[in-house]
Amino acid sequence: MRILLIACAALLLASSALGQTPHTLNLMPLPRSVQLGAGQLPVDQFFSVAISGFKDPVLENGVERFVAELSRETGITFKRKQADPSHPTLLIHAEKGSGRVQRLGEDESYELMIADAGVRLNAPTTLGILHGLQTFLQLVQPAATGFAAPQLTIKDEPRFAWRGLMIDVARHFIPVDVLKRNLDGMAALKMNVLHWHLYDDQGFRVESKRFPRLPEEGSEGLYYTQDEIRDLVAYARDRGIRVVPEFEMPGHSRSLFAGYPELASGLGPYKIEPGAPDAVMDPTREETYKFIDKFIEEMTRLFPDEYFHIGGDEVNGHEWDTNPKIQVFMHAHGMKANQDLQAYFNQRIEKILSKHHKIMMGWDEVLRQDLPKNVVVQSWRGQESLANAARQGYSGLLSFGYYLDLMWPAAQHYAVDPMSGVAASLGPQEKSRILGGEACMWSEWVTPENIDSRIWPRNAAIAERLWSPPEVRDAASMYARLDELGWHLEWLGLTHRSSLGADLHRMAGRDDTAALRTLAEVVEPLKDYTRMDNLDNAKIVWDFRAPLNRLVDAVRPESDKARRFHDSVQAYIASGYEDRAAEGEIRTLLTGWRDNDSALHPLLEQSFLLHELVPLSGDLSALASAGLVALDYLDKSAPSPESWRSQQLALIERAKTAKADLLLMVVAPVQSLIEASAGPAQKP
């Protein structure tokens, strides 16, 4: 591992050797090893691709997409027909294909050599070729004489075999085209599992021919046809991505009971409407298992993957506690707690899955010693839970720390490692049971319009954690590369950057939204579950049908502008207030913010969607004014008066309070400036 490590470090340092490109190598995820050469390979209209060795549709479609994508990103129309294999620019060689159904743990490694004579991309399987093509795409840049890629040799393979993204399409339906562009994004980041959370209390999203009332009564018309599902599974497979469906049982299943109330433990009636998550299947009736057996049989025809996720989380047991027949059953079978009843249910389900040649997956709660050892546990609880499972002989995935809906900054996800904490002390055999991880996009506050900005670019940090060697963990490098990745992802059709403009226009109802954008770019949505908790505290039932058209729904989870402002302030302070460039940037930003409130105020008065931003906009301008005063003191090397600073402290405290479910992200750097203005003696 030491050699690889050196290579990775070298990648970050040696990039300035690339004479003609002043940029670093903007690769994400970083490869296992990179050896940089000196020159560049031009990528012009004569660039061509040829395939030697193994060839199959996955490879050929992959190459066609690669050529199309390279054409889009350069504006050069490359010939679609493959070049003479004896004189190619890029010669691709795979030893063999991936099976008809892609499996966990296939070899995904590749070697990419860019030299004077051309490019060679070799891999044991076509999956590795797909990854290598993505790496090459990220390397092509406009240079002084044309588009070019740096000469280098990359040897790359994933750290973990399971690198997934879960998307919840139940709370809010996400159409197929939106999923497809996200699959393109996943493929660009070398992720290989889409975990499709297909139903929950709020909606059942799959057509069933055997049980047609499932979507008809359980989805308000928003579900995928079986053709659409087959199409999406094929689309993912073409990109080296497995699709694992999740059907929640026995809990989180109200939408299922809308059409089939006889499966429920409670009396109903069950409707697709807001309410407590009590609905749970009745595990004591044989009809329940007959239904599930037939349903799973139908679903196995749509989802060829070996794994099948049954959810199994958060059964609160209220309906079991209050159903006398269930209580009698539990008593008769010596079950003391609801967990025992759920374990009994899971055993029955596991046998059904096994009969249909599927391996069961579930969230932490499914784990009990009485299940077969091939069951996979997905942990939302943390590394400890994962390590416990591994010690008991079960495989597992980490999702704790990878919940994209919590609105964490990318660096916070990036710091979470499946092998850290308790897991670090596992033996080699046990460690091998930790298969990887999955980012989770729960969709309580997500719509087809904002989902891209919730997933991207932060998901790329998780993708790198799961692909790159564990030593790759420098957040500054990650952010630098994440910034550059942003447009690459927009080329794929993702809208994580472009969606904001339309959202601002919706709220403003007019073309000129510049002042609103200024505010939008320095705020972030509330973190963790605070937005939901605020509803609970106000005794408001969360309604999944309510419009998500406020600023909190439009702004990005992480403010790039605030992050850069923070960095400038840190640089300015660290320089002993000598860094004039940093000071200039700080002053320009603060001046713009100071003047923004008066520009924005008339607009905020006009639209009901913007009223709530009045205090937030006022805070921003007040903060900026204070920051400018502090900067003037620092500029003059005159300490600010204590009385002034304590006045500003009150302002800082006020500005720290969330408003309109939004946090103002420039408070801390302004506070640093104010504190710094006290002068060296008064420094804390």
Add this chain to the structure above:
Amino acid sequence: MRILLIACAALLLASSALGQTPHTLNLMPLPRSVQLGAGQLPVDQFFSVAISGFKDPVLENGVERFVAELSRETGITFKRKQADPSHPTLLIHAEKGSGRVQRLGEDESYELMIADAGVRLNAPTTLGILHGLQTFLQLVQPAATGFAAPQLTIKDEPRFAWRGLMIDVARHFIPVDVLKRNLDGMAALKMNVLHWHLYDDQGFRVESKRFPRLPEEGSEGLYYTQDEIRDLVAYARDRGIRVVPEFEMPGHSRSLFAGYPELASGLGPYKIEPGAPDAVMDPTREETYKFIDKFIEEMTRLFPDEYFHIGGDEVNGHEWDTNPKIQVFMHAHGMKANQDLQAYFNQRIEKILSKHHKIMMGWDEVLRQDLPKNVVVQSWRGQESLANAARQGYSGLLSFGYYLDLMWPAAQHYAVDPMSGVAASLGPQEKSRILGGEACMWSEWVTPENIDSRIWPRNAAIAERLWSPPEVRDAASMYARLDELGWHLEWLGLTHRSSLGADLHRMAGRDDTAALRTLAEVVEPLKDYTRMDNLDNAKIVWDFRAPLNRLVDAVRPESDKARRFHDSVQAYIASGYEDRAAEGEIRTLLTGWRDNDSALHPLLEQSFLLHELVPLSGDLSALASAGLVALDYLDKSAPSPESWRSQQLALIERAKTAKADLLLMVVAPVQSLIEASAGPAQKP
């Protein structure tokens, strides 16, 4: 007409009466008459739609799209199921449907009444309903208490029956999804004809089962399958848009001869490659007509519209002049000029079309008295040509003045009226033969990425010209409404605004492109055919396969920023230099431009795609500096020295010269400032 006129004028003046919305009614195209009420109708989650009267798939699909679009634009999920018809918010009533195949001249009028009790939309046909729904969509705005539409009554109908957009997919192939979003844009602007220019020298874009070598040899793999064509025609029909195919004959047909050289008048060989437009069919061989007969028969199964466009323009005759057999034929038939041979050809083609129940259309050149009177002439030459045709009994369309590829400002297209000039003196019967017009998107410099920005929003000005009463011609009002329309069109999936970011990133190869954007936003591509003429003058053959990835290909045809800067300068001068708001804006813009060159310069050095912008960026900064000096003189009421002004004149002249095929659009306003700085005495 006088009453309608008053209503239209009232619309522009009375909009301030809309107590709660300070905006004007941002309708485009403006309706025939609007009667404004006082209040507003809330559009909240209880908003629902019901259909009474006639119902067909066009109507039902249209209503479903309307509800989806209203959901997108408001962020409110409206129920897709239709409301109880006795308590709807929007009650739709059509008298009858449009036929299976939409026809020219069907009634497209509608009446929209928005009142306290709800909305009523009535129309003689479902086509009128589609238009009325688009009007309603444009009226919904965020107001102080929620989304709302103003109470009003609109009576609307088109001025012209033929309101088209021609898209050339031959010079550069445009994929189906791009065409579809442009059809959505057309529907939003109430345009009703897509004229699909399906083949030309550079490519044959339609699958033919009878003549498979047409696309195989003539398209480099970029063509539409017959399924895709049927799908697109149905998509258009659902939106009240007819699809008229154009197959060029006898000229502009090199791509056809790649597969079938026996149809050509020359010796070939014919390949899809750059070169002179000499290729022309041989009208003297019977086999030519047999081929065309079979081909048209096949195409009529794809294109149900009554009209069929045969092009017929720009036959240069070289191949006829140099083919002895053709010369013999012409002599034997007493034909003196190539025009006679083309007329003979057209007569034969018209008979074939007539046999297949199609009405022939062609460009100006097809017109000869020997053709049947139902032939339609599309004029690229002007109103005079159109008027001549009308006098001879032929129907016609205007396209002169509507060529979007000439990069004119919207106001220039807007000023062109099919009924102006010679056409104004036609009698009523003759006038009725002027069916309308078509915007033309020739694609020499167009790709799937920039086509949206070439068509939109300028095409909306042409759409208004063709729909609204002729008295609607105030350019300032048009621009104000065009600005607001921009985002509405992006909601439909068009990328005319958002595409610039990705293009700038491609050229820069890095995330931070702010300084490049500053330059990009004040330049426009060369006008008319200058870009092509520059190639000719340099003896460079235009190559349709060359990359279109320069700044000229990315920037918008019309700079909004330059237009607004121009308006601010005019306002400042008109105020006698007293308008402080205008002065402030001018100073802010000039300061940003002055400082931009130093910020941009390092980037321009790095990328081969940006080198050519160095002089342009220098000009912008120099101009801005001069403008700031002029502003200082005006501010102090001190006349600028004559010597200084004449120095600046040289700069102005230099800056007026196009560079990198781009025009700097702030030259004229800066010149105005410099001239104004001479003071009142020296004013010209």
